[in-house]
Amino acid sequence: MECGQDSGAVEISIVMPCLNEAETLAVCIEKAMGYLDRAGVRGEVVIGDNGSTDGSQAIGKRCGARVVSVPLPGYGAAIYGATLAARGRYIVVGDADDSYDFSKLDGFVEKLRQGYDLVMGNRFSGGIERGAMPWKNRYIGNPVLSSIGKVFFHCPAGDFHCGLRGFSRDAFLRMDLRTTGMEFASEMVIKATLCRMRVTEVPTTLSRDGRSRPPHLRPYRDGWRHLRFMLLFSPNWLFLIPGLLIMLLGLTGLTVLLIRSIHIRHVELGIDTLIYSAFMVIAGFQSALFAVLSRVYAVQERLYPAGRWYRRFFQGAYLRGSLIAGLLLTAAGFASAVYALFQWRQAAFGALDVQHIVRIVVPSGLMGAMGFEIVLFSLFLSTLGMGVRHHPTGAFLEPGQN
Numbered sequence: 001m002e003c004g005q006d007s008g009a010v011e012i013s014i015v016m017p018c019l020n021e022a023e024t025l026a027v028c029i030e031k032a033m034g035y036l037d038r039a040g041v042r043g044e045v046v047i048g049d050n051g052s053t054d055g056s057q058a059i060g061k062r063c064g065a066r067v068v069s070v071p072l073p074g075y076g077a078a079i080y081g082a083t084l085a086a087r088g089r090y091i092v093v094g095d096a097d098d099s100y101d102f103s104k105l106d107g108f109v110e111k112l113r114q115g116y117d118l119v120m121g122n123r124f125s126g127g128i129e130r131g132a133m134p135w136k137n138r139y140i141g142n143p144v145l146s147s148i149g150k151v152f153f154h155c156p157a158g159d160f161h162c163g164l165r166g167f168s169r170d171a172f173l174r175m176d177l178r179t180t181g182m183e184f185a186s187e188m189v190i191k192a193t194l195c196r197m198r199v200t201e202v203p204t205t206l207s208r209d210g211r212s213r214p215p216h217l218r219p220y221r222d223g224w225r226h227l228r229f230m231l232l233f234s235p236n237w238l239f240l241i242p243g244l245l246i247m248l249l250g251l252t253g254l255t256v257l258l259i260r261s262i263h264i265r266h267v268e269l270g271i272d273t274l275i276y277s278a279f280m281v282i283a284g285f286q287s288a289l290f291a292v293l294s295r296v297y298a299v300q301e302r303l304y305p306a307g308r309w310y311r312r313f314f315q316g317a318y319l320r321g322s323l324i325a326g327l328l329l330t331a332a333g334f335a336s337a338v339y340a341l342f343q344w345r346q347a348a349f350g351a352l353d354v355q356h357i358v359r360i361v362v363p364s365g366l367m368g369a370m371g372f373e374i375v376l377f378s379l380f381l382s383t384l385g386m387g388v389r390h391h392p393t394g395a396f397l398e399p400g401q402n
Contacts, residue, residue, distance in 0.1 A: 011089050011090060012043035012089075013088030013092070014032040014035075014046070014093075014094070014105070015046045015079060015093045016093075017048045017078035017093075018056050018096045019051065019078070020052045020053060021056050022052070024097050025060060025063075028096045028102055029045050029060065031103040032105075035104070039109070044066060044086070047060040048080075048082025049067055049078070050075075051071070066085070068081055072180060074181045075182050075185075076179050076180045076183065077181075077184075080177060080180070083172055089169055090109070091168075092109070092165070093165055094164040099207050099209040101207070105166075107203070108164075111202060112168060115198060118167045118171060118189070118192040119167065119199075119201070119202060120162055120199065120200070120201045121159065121165055121202060122158050124142075126203030126206070127203070129206060131208050145161065146159060146160040146161075152233075153193050154193060155190065156200070160185075171192065176191075179303075190233055232298070233298065235290070235291040235292075238291070239288065239290040239291035239294060243286070243290070243291065245284070250279070253269075254278055257274040271362075278365070285370055285373065293377075297384075319381060322377070322381075323379070325371075326371045326374030326375035326377070326378060327375060329370055330367070330371030330375065332367045333365065336360060336363060337365075
């Protein structure tokens with residue numbers, strides 16, 4: 001195996017993120033190099049060191065691996081930096097804690113050679129050694145998060161967060177991954193799916209890691225980060241669908257109660273329920289606006305691929321149309337307010353029939369508030385739609401570099 005060849009000669013790069021893995025790094029590198037020799041594959045082992053202080057860098061070099069210093073902290077940053085430095089056509093990534101067997105990568109390499117863009121390991125089909133995974137991860141965390149990934153994004157992976165996975169260099173550049181922490185694992189699978197890449201799985205065995213210290217993984221914290229990322233990556237489920245349901249319920253109540261009160265046995269739903277219905281409409285409407293803003297932000301930050309909808313959305317006609325609609329709705333609310341004022345003047349600015357005037361004032365305020373929100377929303381979207389220059393894909397600058 002030769003590590004100093006050009007990118008065309010190296011077929012497989014085995015990448016390991018590393019932060020103080022001195023106890024297990026050597027055995028992981030030896031297994032990886034043994035696999036390359038046994039399989040007759042031209043490859044290399046690349047260590048993405050994330051600031052180790054236990055001598056892991058020296059161990060990696062002594063064992064024949066190429067050590068890449070990644071100053072930006074985080075699991076995702078370590079993998080990203082090491083993968084950018086890798087020379088192989090295909091990359092296989094795995095943790096350096098000896099929980100995955102780098103001597104058994106045939107399934108990954110075979111699938112990559114068949115043209116798959118992303119090959120995920122599946123620990124649930126390959127086997128999990130007793131004590132290798134906490135019960136809350138095995139029976140709650142991983143199944144729930146993997147199920148959410150399937151429902152939200154139609155991802156084919158059954159083990160969403162397996163730490164052993166392979167991908168082509170071309171696919172890696174196309175995914176343009178942006179997160180630096182544990183969310184990196186979720187982002188990779190989601191983006192591969194959204195970009196319609198070929199994704200498959202191979203059975204993978206998970207063993208107890210060989211370290212004497214606790215793992216870097218924090219189940220609750222990191223589980224929440226994965227869940228938060230998937231929810232923010234799917235604003236339709238987080239904002240749009242709940243918002244539309246709330247709006248529909250509020251509009252239904254508002255429409256009925258504008259005509260008359262509702263009597264259910266000894267309970268009367270009147271103007272108090274009317275006011276809460278209007279509140280539900282505003283809350284649901286704001287949630288729907290957040291869905292649009294979240295998606296636009298994700299596209300702007302290269303977290304989500306831009307599609308045709310995105311380019312059409314920022315065409316002048318769409319933004320002008322929403323601005324005009326907002327102004328018209330605001331005008332309607334103002335006109336209703338003037339009518340309510342006229343009604344008050346008719347009563348010599350004295351006491352009014354509450355049941356009657358509230359049915360004018362509440363819709364007036366609702367239309368004015370929603371119209372004003374649409375105007376501000378349109379102006380803010382116009383700001384987001386302005387063209388800006390981004391760093392080119394693959395830019396990974398060290399501190400102090402220009």
